[in-house]
Amino acid sequence: KAGVTQTPRYLIKTRGxxxxxxxxxxxxxxxxxxxxxxxxxxxxxxxxxxSETQRNKGNFPxxxxxxxxxxxxSEMNVSTLELGDSALYLCASSYGTxxxxxxxxxxxxxxxxxxxxxL
Amino acid sequence: xxxxxQPEKLLSVFKGAPVELKCNYSYSGSPELFWYVxxxxxxxxxxxxxxxxxxxxxxxxxxxxxxxxxxLKKPFAQEEDxxxxxxxxxxxxxxxxxFGTGTLLAVQP
Numbered sequence: 001k002a003g004v005t006q007t008p009r010y011l012i013k014t015r016g017x018x019x020x021x022x023x024x025x026x027x028x029x030x031x032x033x034x035x036x037x038x039x040x041x042x043x044x045x046x047x048x049x050x051s052e053t054q055r056n057k058g059n060f061p062x063x064x065x066x067x068x069x070x071x072x073x074s075e076m077n078v079s080t081l082e083l084g085d086s087a088l089y090l091c092a093s094s095y096g097t098x099x100x101x102x103x104x105x106x107x108x109x110x111x112x113x114x115x116x117x118x119l
Numbered sequence: 120x121x122x123x124x125q126p127e128k129l130l131s132v133f134k135g136a137p138v139e140l141k142c143n144y145s146y147s148g149s150p151e152l153f154w155y156v157x158x159x160x161x162x163x164x165x166x167x168x169x170x171x172x173x174x175x176x177x178x179x180x181x182x183x184x185x186x187x188x189x190x191l192k193k194p195f196a197q198e199e200d201x202x203x204x205x206x207x208x209x210x211x212x213x214x215x216x217x218f219g220t221g222t223l224l225a226v227q228p
Contacts, residue, residue, distance in 0.1 A: 003162070031214055033214055033215070033216075035216075035218075041220070042205070042218055042219065042220035042221050043163075043205060043216075043218035043221075044218070045215050045216065045217065048214055048215060055214075056214075056215045058215075090163065092163075094214055096214060106214055107165055108165075108214060108216070109164075110162045110163040110164065111162065112162055113162075
């Protein structure tokens, strides 16, 4: 099976601009989660989408938004970019269903990330 | 509050030495704990999960609820173990993971 793909891989923007990042999950996976990775804060959860609905949201400002399409592909948008938004943005996909008797966690498979640099 | 703490940013050991990467968590319930690994220029990937109670690549981790810890251990480090290791916590019905800040393991020859 092909893995999770993210486009573009690298992006350079200036403050005030907006950006859209794309994530294509593994075939059959219906859940897509987004994480921000920075040297100072590590990996922080942004949001999760399942069957086109946002299922969970992290503590990020409203400038960060996302959506999921019927084919499970997801996009993440950041408006009015700030220098502090420079980061590696990772998406992860999973089946997203209720897991097993032992665990409610569905293993997530991560993409390679999009490196966003804000100048 | 849900939190994962990895106190060491960097752990440097020699090949063949024992390794212990520390992880402590805060969660008011029964969490699931994981270790993820990111090798240089590779994707973040799941190394092991506490409910599996298995050894992967010689690594083991035991959940200690009394000490709220989930330390990762390996008796004899190999150079190919050099990577960034993240401890993560899952709680609740959705797939949200809470990660620690990571520990860079450097195994010297």
